[in-house]
Amino acid sequence: MILVTGGAGFIGSNFVLDWLADNDETVVTLDKLTYAGNLNNLASVRDDSRHLFVHGDIGDADLVSSLLAQHKPRAIAHFAAESHVDRSIHGPAAFIATNVNGTFNLLESTRAYWAALPENERAAFRFLHVSTDEVYGSLSPEDPPFTETTAYQPNSPYSASKAASDHLVRAYHHTYGLPTLTTNCSNNYGPYHFPEKLIPLVIANARAGKPLPIYGDGQQIRDWLYVGDHCAAIRRALADGRPGETYNIGGWNEKANLDVVGMLCDILDELAPRLQGGSYREQITYVADRPGHDRRYAIDARKIERELGWKPAETFETGIRRTVQWYLANEEWVRNVQSGDYMKWMERNYSQRDAERKTA
Ligand code: NAD
Ligand code: TYD
Secondary structure (H helix, E strand, C coil), rough: EEEEEECCCCCHHHHHHHHCCCCCCEEEEEEEEEEEECHHHHHCCCCCCCEEECCCCCCCCHHHHHHHHHCCCCCEECCCCCHHHHHHHHCCCCHHHHHHHHHHHHHHHHCCCCCCCCCHHHHCCCEEEEEEHHCCCCCCCCCCEEEECCCCCCCCCCHHHEEEEEEEEHHHHHHHHCCCEEEEEEEEECCCCCCHHHHHHHHHHHHHCCEEEEEEECCCEEEEHHHHHHHHHHHHHHCCCCCCCEEEEECEEEEHHHHHHHHHHHHHHCCCCCCCCCCCHHHHEEECCCCCCCCCEEEECCCHHHHCCCCCCCCCCHHHHHHHHHHCCCHHHHHHHHHHHHHHHHHHHHHHHHHHHHHH
16 A cells, blocks of 8 residues: 555645546555645545545654554655645744654654565655755746756745755665655646635636736746646656656646736636626736745756656646636535635544544
């Protein structure tokens, strides 16, 4: 079986669902269910005997060690993190706790478990750490895209905490021989994306008749990667990646934020026209910029293509249309997140279980 941390979040839940769609290997999901964790994302596998959900923190050494001993995973896919740059600006402590200390704890528990495995299982074991292109800092318009050897220059508390976790993963390979893989990907988009991130926020606000907030001049560039393509790349890296290596994963889709929002408006105008007429573009509103806002990210994804034969299947045009269609078909999911109902359900379902665990 494999252990997935953060599997109730955006990318982790896509990974779990995709994994179980074409694979009978069991998945154990460990997730703390922070504001970003949503069990509704995993609703379709709630009764699937190949999936077990465990509510817990990657920083809980006893829990992680007992999960490893009990389930004996052959691999760990580590998605769990605090992931939103804006939240890291308002409150960086949680980012250090989970991204740095949590990853450290996970590595320590994994090292002890891995060291005690029989030789053949030790050789086959993989610890795949999911990271971000934001560790490389910001590019000028004329700079070449980030490669795996670009120097780290993180600029936000989020990217600094992810950079720290990448360094720890690297050290655990070089010092202890732990068979690690690190993937640094660009901005993901697709189903189950939490609606405070740009793309789902714009879709939800457009439909609700609210302003579509553009930070600064809207000319910041991101490289957009469809989440299903990202999950496929992680599966390739888990299967055939070389231990100790890092792989950049990108969509070859550099777009300015304003252009992304404009495309979203055009697709919405076509698929769900405004009742009062006119374009959703009329709702675009410029707001104050994010402090320290990185100007441009771009990924050179040739290494993973050359070595592992992966490249994205979606263009931005196809992926963004699929994404808008998903959000239009799943407005109930968005409403549950916005109303906080998904958290209430979690409280109802888990407060009692946690109390039972503590008294057991
Ligand atoms: P997300 O915020 O949607 O999900 C994170 C998940 O981790 C949530 O389910 C949350 O409950 C869980 N979690 C948080 N703290 C935890 C803890 N201490 N213990 C256990 N679970 C915990 O994030 P995402 O967008 O799905 O990102 C997944 C990974 O990919 C992260 O490591 C992130 O840094 C990385 N990444 C994301 C993007 C992107 O565009 N979303 C881009 C590059 C890299
Ligand atoms: P975001 O989805 O927060 O991802 P990240 O900061 O990790 O790249 O933001 C994507 C881009 O969109 C980023 O340049 C910030 C910008 N942005 C806006 O212009 N308005 C918004 O309301 C949000 C949330 C983001």
